[in-house]
Amino acid sequence: MSHDQNFKNLILDYPFAALEFFAWEEAGNVPPSANITPVRQEQLKKCLGDRFRELDTPLLVEFSSEKKQAVLFLLEEETQTRYFSIYRLIHYCVDVADLLNITRVVPVVVFLRPGRHPLSLELGTEKNTYLSFRFIACDLGEIPAIEHIESRNIVARINLPNMRYDPGQRVEICLRAQ
Incomplete structure (x- = not known):
């Protein structure tokens, strides 16, 4: 069994604790009454020949029956930072937001090993930024265990x-x- 599968199981078994630890900035105040639902991992393809993309662990957190109160947390685990692609993460976020018709999306990447990786990306010109993207990075290897x-x-x-x-x-x- 891979680290990836172990992390998926850990998150699915303990979703409140996982969000509180990996994404405390956004999920630190998720009430126990919130409903957390795993969302489809495989993303739909527009054409049969298109690339297949699979999310690690997307969790929909619903605070009330109003859809606008829902927040989608996209938790991705990366064993090696060199395999991380912020562009791939942006695709995941945009595709699943489109699929679920939701704009409240929180991307979270859990890095198992320390390493260099971008924390944000801005696309545009000297005059304007047309796309600004950032995510929550949980660098486990840099967190003091004590x-x-x-x-x-x-x-x-x-x-x-x-x-x-x-x-x-x-x-x-x-x-x-x-």
Whole structure:
């Protein structure tokens, strides 16, 4: 089983905890009464020969029965930062927003290993910006594990070994990751 599948399972098993940990900036105040629903991972193709795209874990968070209150979180996991493409992420966001007719979309990328990656993209000219895009980056390898060692959030605890820690702390970190 791949890291990708493990992350999908973790997010689907603990959606509230996953959003709170990976996207606390936007999801820190999601009430327990909110309804979180996994959304179709495979994106529709316009033509049979078009490229196939699959999202890691899109979650629709509905705060009330009003559709305008819904927020779609697109959680993508990247084991190696060199494989990350901000252009691919933009395609995912735009395609799924179009498919679900929703504009409240929060892209979140969970990076397992530290590395360089863009945090935003702006397209335009010197005079105007015509497309501005950014996402929430959760760089696990840069988060100090010690800050989450006593966490009540199960997703944070399970990810302790993926966080930054001193080599001498490895055994303790792994023991606390449950």
